[in-house]
Amino acid sequence: MESFPFKEFRKRFPILSEKIQLSSCSQSALSIDVQQAIQEYMTSWQEHGMDWGGWMEAVEEARQHFATLIHADVEEIAVVSSVSHAASSIATSLNFTDERGDIVLTDMDFPCIGHVWLSQRDRGANIKFISSENHEIPLGSYESSIDERTLLTSISHVAYYNGFEQDLKSIADIAHRNGSYLFVDAYQSAGNVSINVKESGVDFLAAGLQKYLLGIPGLAFLYIKREVADRISPRLTGWFGQSNPFAFDIKNVEYAGGARRFDSGTPPMINGFAAKAALKLILEAGMEKIEPYLKELSQYTIDYAEEKGLTILSPTNVVHKGSNTAIYVPNASEVEQTLKEKGIIVSARQDVIRIAPHFYNTKDDIKTAVDALQKILVGT
Ligand SMILES: Cc1ncc(COP(=O)(O)O)c(C=O)c1O
Numbered sequence: 077m078e079s080f081p082f083k084e085f086r087k088r089f090p091i092l093s094e095k096i097q098l099s100s101c102s103q104s105a106l107s108i109d110v111q112q113a114i115q116e117y118m119t120s121w122q123e124h125g126m127d128w129g130g131w132m133e134a135v136e137e138a139r140q141h142f143a144t145l146i147h148a149d150v151e152e153i154a155v156v157s158s159v160s161h162a163a164s165s166i167a168t169s170l171n172f173t174d175e176r177g178d179i180v181l182t183d184m185d186f187p188c189i190g191h192v193w194l195s196q197r198d199r200g201a202n203i204k205f206i207s208s209e210n211h212e213i214p215l216g217s218y219e220s221s222i223d224e225r226t227l228l229t230s231i232s233h234v235a236y237y238n239g240f241e242q243d244l245k246s247i248a249d250i251a252h253r254n255g256s257y258l259f260v261d262a263y264q265s266a267g268n269v270s271i272n273v274k275e276s277g278v279d280f281l282a283a284g285l286q287k288y289l290l291g292i293p294g295l296a297f298l299y300i301k302r303e304v305a306d307r308i309s310p311r312l313t314g315w316f317g318q319s320n321p322f323a324f325d326i327k328n329v330e331y332a333g334g335a336r337r338f339d340s341g342t343p344p345m346i347n348g349f350a351a352k353a354a355l356k357l358i359l360e361a362g363m364e365k366i367e368p369y370l371k372e373l374s375q376y377t378i379d380y381a382e383e384k385g386l387t388i389l390s391p392t393n394v395v396h397k398g399s400n401t402a403i404y405v406p407n408a409s410e411v412e413q414t415l416k417e418k419g420i421i422v423s424a425r426q427d428v429i430r431i432a433p434h435f436y437n438t439k440d441d442i443k444t445a446v447d448a449l450q451k452i453l454v455g456t
Contacts, residue, residue: 081369085361086436095419096441100288101236101264101400101432102423107290113353117346135348141355142297145363146262146271146281152305154298154317154338155348159263161312162282162298163192163230165338166259168311170227172200180221180256181230182206182213184240189230189261201227211238211389212396218250226256233265233281237425238390239374239400239432241269244276252277257304263287263296268370268399268434270363279304285347288399288434290354295347300335314340366435370399373433377401377442381431384450389428402428403449411452420445 080086089105091097097105117134120127135155143150156162177200179193193203202225206217213231222229229251234241244260251258259280262271267288273281281299285291300308309331315321316339319332331337358366374394378401381388387404391397405411408424415422415429422445423430431445 079372080438081365082361082435085357086438088357089436092436095421096437096444097421098431098433098437098441098445099421099423100268100434101239101430103286104267104288104290104434105436107354107357109353109357110291110350113349114346117349131345131348132343134352135343135345138295138348138351138355139297141352141359142283143299144359145266145355146273146299147275148273148299149302149334151334151336152273152299152302154300154335155343156282156296156298156338156340157294157344158296159186159261159282159284160188160192162280162296163189163259163261164195165298165310165312165340166228166280166300166308167192167196167201169308170196172196172202172227174200176225176227176255178202178204178223178225179228179230180204180206180218180226182208182217182232184208184211184213184235184237185230185232186236186261186263189232193230211235211402212240212391213242215243215246215250218247222250222254222256224254226251226254228257228259230259231261233260233262233271234269234398234400236264236400237428237430238402239264239397239430240391241265241396241398244271244278248277248279264400265398267358268366270367273299273301285351285354289351290357290434291350292347294344295351298335298338300338302334305335305337306333310338312340313337316340316343361435369435370433371395373437373439373442374399374401376439377431377433377446380443380446384446386446386450386453399434400430400432402430405429405449405453411449414452415445415448418448420448422449 257279262283266283284296286293389402412424
């Protein structure tokens with residue numbers, strides 16, 4: 077395909093020679109790079125018996141790559157196990173007062189984010205949900221919901237359900253004007269939409285590796301703006317959050333500087349190996365090329381699905397959406413399974429089938445998937 081800039085990269089994902097994988101909003105395709113990195117861990121364990129230094133180096137390399145990806149300093153990144161863990165770390169470290177105890181979030185956030193904030197009600201948190209309108213959140217809803225009582229505003233950069241993409245800087249400005257922190261769940265944006273934490277000014281940002289970051293579950297990163305990290309103390313902690321974990325000082329707590337104080341126990345080493353290779357691949361391909369290419373695929377998906385008479389529940393202006401295009405399918409889980417049997421991997425959520433390409437996908441992949449979906453829906 078002429079306008080396909082990632083031809084060489086595609087060869088690094090063996091599954092694509094046999095199947096069509098368009099499920100990056102849930103699990104992206106396995107690359108040779110990640111496979112080899114996981115094997116590297118196994119080989120080192122097998123050959124050396126134990127190699128703490130080498131294993132920690134892999135985790136540190138992954139931390140550095142993530143910092144580069146989102147334009148942060150490495151000291152602003154904590155290693156956590158999941159986005160739920162990242163949000164819980166922040167939620168438990170905050171103090172909710174009568175004057176400033178409100179948490180503003182939206183009904184388009186991933187449910188775990190709601191669960192985390194709701195769990196803080198018995199510590200004084202007052203939870204306020206912004207309701208979506210036609211599967212989007214108008215900026216005006218933030219203006220009217222965030223005020224001087226808001227301690228923190230929690231949003232998804234890109235929505236898991238339909239790929240709705242929000243402008244981080246505008247929301248950060250509204251939050252900060254009111255003295256509120258901004259927490260961003262970037263699990264559905266990292267790897268398909270560019271993130272610049274310095275330009276947008278967000279305070280906290282979390283993302284895992286399994287979706288558009290080409291890795292596996294079990295490891296996630298939490299960005300905390302330097303000046304914010306030094307102001308808050310973790311309550312969900314462990315020895316790796318200490319300034320010197322190897323002091324083995326059980327009687328004192330001395331947190332590390334920056335976001336590292338939010339590290340907890342021994343990091344998941346094997347996930348660190350997978351993460352360093354996965355993130356290297358993303359950085360090599362370059363977000364400046366990946367993002368416009370995926371916007372082009374998004375436009376193609378919307379146009380072709382509309383031509384086939386399918387109902388799209390994503391924003392139809394690609395400026396306001398990530399890679400994921402949600403197509404209305406009442407029995408989505410069943411249809412996901414039927415497509416899987418035909419070698420087409422997409423992801424169902426509630427009443428939609430999500431077509432979520434990555435840079436290794438082509439328009440032909442999307443055409444084949446949309447054709448197959450349309451055939452199932454008309455029952456032929
Ligand atoms: C936007 C978003 N946030 C969070 C999660 C869950 O993250 P974790 O399982 O790492 O807590 C998901 C998973 O689908 C997601 O899409």
